[in-house]
Amino acid sequence: MIPLSRPCLVEQDVEKVLEVLRTPRLSLGPQLLEFEQKMAEYAGCQYAVGVNSGTSALHLIVRALGIGEGDEVITTPFSFVASANCILLERARPVFVDIDPVSLNIDANRIEAAITPHTKAILAVDVFGCPADWNRLREIAHHHGLVLIEDSCEALGARYRLADGTWAMAGALGEAGCFAFYPNKQITTGEGGIIVTDREDLASLCRSMRNQGRDEGAGWLQHTRLGFNYRLSDINCALGISQMTRIDEILAARRRVAQWYGEALADLSEVATPQEPSDVQISWFVYVVRLSEVHTRESRDAILTDLRCQGIGCADYFTPIHLQPYMREMFGFREGDFPITESVSARTLALPFYNGLNQDQIGDVVAALRETLARRSLPRHDRSPGGSGGSSPGGQA
Numbered sequence: 194m195i196p197l198s199r200p201c202l203v204e205q206d207v208e209k210v211l212e213v214l215r216t217p218r219l220s221l222g223p224q225l226l227e228f229e230q231k232m233a234e235y236a237g238c239q240y241a242v243g244v245n246s247g248t249s250a251l252h253l254i255v256r257a258l259g260i261g262e263g264d265e266v267i268t269t270p271f272s273f274v275a276s277a278n279c280i281l282l283e284r285a286r287p288v289f290v291d292i293d294p295v296s297l298n299i300d301a302n303r304i305e306a307a308i309t310p311h312t313k314a315i316l317a318v319d320v321f322g323c324p325a326d327w328n329r330l331r332e333i334a335h336h337h338g339l340v341l342i343e344d345s346c347e348a349l350g351a352r353y354r355l356a357d358g359t360w361a362m363a364g365a366l367g368e369a370g371c372f373a374f375y376p377n378k379q380i381t382t383g384e385g386g387i388i389v390t391d392r393e394d395l396a397s398l399c400r401s402m403r404n405q406g407r408d409e410g411a412g413w414l415q416h417t418r419l420g421f422n423y424r425l426s427d428i429n430c431a432l433g434i435s436q437m438t439r440i441d442e443i444l445a446a447r448r449r450v451a452q453w454y455g456e457a458l459a460d461l462s463e464v465a466t467p468q469e470p471s472d473v474q475i476s477w478f479v480y481v482v483r484l485s486e487v488h489t490r491e492s493r494d495a496i497l498t499d500l501r502c503q504g505i506g507c508a509d510y511f512t513p514i515h516l517q518p519y520m521r522e523m524f525g526f527r528e529g530d531f532p533i534t535e536s537v538s539a540r541t542l543a544l545p546f547y548n549g550l551n552q553d554q555i556g557d558v559v560a561a562l563r564e565t566l567a568r569r570s571l572p573r574h575d576r577s578p579g580g581s582g583g584s585s586p587g588g589q590a
């Protein structure tokens with residue numbers, strides 16, 4: 194069995210967590226301060242605010258920016274649902290704009306057509322660790338007086354070349370960015386997230402709102418504003434600090450795995466591999482290939498099932514957000530609303546991807562994919578086992 198993803202923990206990580214467990218400071222302690230300092234420094238931002246998930250980080254950013262009822266936020270339908278949910282949580286409206294079919298990020302050229310007098314912000318996602326078109330996004334935001342929010346949850350360590358030729362880290366490309374530390378991300382704290390920003394006012398508001406609306410230095414039962422319990426424990430932070438000591442190594446290992454996949458898949462014409470744009474350094478979060486146009490959502494799903502039966506973890510990143518049941522119900526979205534997102538989403542295939550994946554395993558994954566594709570392209574009656582057409586792939590595991 195080769196899993197889709199796997200966190201990379203070493204003995205040092207375990208030791209660091211145990212050290213915290215031997216102290217009485219399990220929350221709002223020195224580990225949180227150190228983790229925040231390290232993350233701010235890494236992202237090249239002034240401030241970092243640790244929270245209990247990437248979703249919490251996004252929610253606090255939206256709220257701290259004063260986005261609320263009656264406001265519209267332009268965002269992408271091709272993402273993890275949290276990037277749109279954080280807008281809904283504040284009763285604002287997500288306005289989806291279709292994606293660029295190559296970068297899979299929001300298509301900046303389509304944004305201006307979606308701007309209305311209610312538009313307050315653009316929330317762009319650095320999807321699969323590839324920064325969005327931030328130079329264009331900055332121009333548009335500046336021209337229309339909009340705020341830029343960066344969902345960089347999948348892009349820790351990605352770099353982007355700014356219009357002036359200098360390179361900036363993902364997370365630092367909008368007014369505020371965020372990272373997430375669920376076990377499938379580049380580094381993990383078990384659960385966790387962090388806000389990064391250069392704006393002192395936003396950082397301070399987020400710090401208060403993660404801690405039940407308390408102001409810093411105020412009494413424990415003194416609540417200045419409505420807040421949440423979005424705190425990140427010192428236990429989680431110790432794991433994050435320890436993981437960050439190896440971040441360069443981790444990103445290099447992931448880059449190597451992506452390269453091996455690229456080589457192993459190069460001659461498979463039915464499969465398009467992800468490409469790195471010239472003004473971008475991807476932080477490899479997942480390895481998502483795209484099947485050729487002959488495939489449909491149904492045939493892709495059958496291939497996923499077939500691979501899983503052969504012990505290969507894989508996934509359909511992402512189902513378009515606008516087609517999730519609650520989104521259809523709330524806004525009346527339908528198939529055809531965002532055709533590029535829908536077409537891409539029907540044919541993507543996330544393959545196993547993590548630091549420790551070796552070349553033999555990649556060989557096994559690619560061999561299984563080749564075999565599955567070859568079997569499916571045979572005339573129906575020649576397919577084995579049982580000529581089932583691939584939708585019931587039992588037997589060949």
Ligand SMILES: *Cc1c(COP(=O)(O)O)cnc(C)c1O
Binds near residue numbers: 246272344373385
């Ligand atoms: C992982 C992720 C988040 C945050 O996820 P949590 O599970 O809440 O930590 C947000 N946006 C995107 C695009 C993500 O991939």
